Each structure stands twice: as structure tokens, then as C-alpha cells.
Amino acid sequence: xxxxxEALREHLRHPGHVGPPPGPGALLQGEARNAACRxxxxxxxxxxxxxxxxxxxxxxxxxxxxxxxxSAASVLLxxxxxxxxxxxxxxxxxxxxxxxxxxxxxxxAWELVGEAxxxxxxxxx
Numbered sequence: 001x002x003x004x005x006e007a008l009r010e011h012l013r014h015p016g017h018v019g020p021p022p023g024p025g026a027l028l029q030g031e032a033r034n035a036a037c038r039x040x041x042x043x044x045x046x047x048x049x050x051x052x053x054x055x056x057x058x059x060x061x062x063x064x065x066x067x068x069x070x071s072a073a074s075v076l077l078x079x080x081x082x083x084x085x086x087x088x089x090x091x092x093x094x095x096x097x098x099x100x101x102x103x104x105x106x107x108x109a110w111e112l113v114g115e116a117x118x119x120x121x122x123x124x125x
Contacts, residue, residue: 021055
């Protein structure tokens with residue numbers, strides 16, 4: 001069985017950016033669920049005046065890969081611009097540079113993060 005890379009295990013042990021990020025600007029959120037394995041990922045973003053991600057946060061439950069991948073994404077998102085597929089492509093490039101290509105066993109976690117980012121909407125108050 002493929003193990004979670006050490007860098008993602010570190011995100012699991014010490015997740016960063018948990019919860020909605022503080023700061024000015026509208027809060028966006030997107031979420032994704034995998035009913036089969038009960039993974040649930042929520043990604044939060046705040047953008048700056050130029051449209052770049054200023055801060056990001058996450059909440060995740062389920063398998064270690066989902067939690068570690070969502071935490072890593074929240075750390076890698078600031079500074080990126082775009083939305084939907086464009087934002088996801090930029091994040092994926094950063095993710096692969098930092099952590100390598102997701103192992104086949106862990107790709108579902110990356111897919112959950114992607115689904116959450118593609119579904120970003122204004123967060124409820």
C-alpha cells in the first residue's frame with residue numbers, strides 16, 4: 001500500500017490554516033464530499049484587491065490523505081489568481097513541485113480539493 005508522503009503526513013500532524021481565514025474581503029467557500037469513504041473537504045479563500053488569493057483555510061474530515069492534501073492546498077493557495085480550472089491548474093503545479101504527483105491511492109483527495117475549488121461561492125454569514 002502506498003504511504004502518504006512525509007510532507008503530507010506533517011500536514012496531518014500539524015494542519016495549517018484550519019477554518020475560515022481572517023481578514024478583509026469577501027469569504028468564498030467550496031466543498032466536496034465522497035459518500036463512499038465519508039471524506040469531506042471545505043476550502044475557504046479571501047482574495048486581495050488584485051484578485052489573488054490573499055489567505056486560505058480548510059476543514060476536512062475523513063482519511064489522512066484528504067486532511068493532509070486539504071491542509072497543503074490551504075498553504076499553497078495564497079498568491080495564486082484565477083478561478084475554476086485556472087486556479088486549480090496553478091495550485092496543482094505548486095502542489096506537484098512541493099509534494100510530487102499524488103499517488104494513485106491518494107488521488108481522490110486531490111479530486112476533492114479540486115471539486116471544492118471549482119465550486120467556490122460566497123460563504124454564508
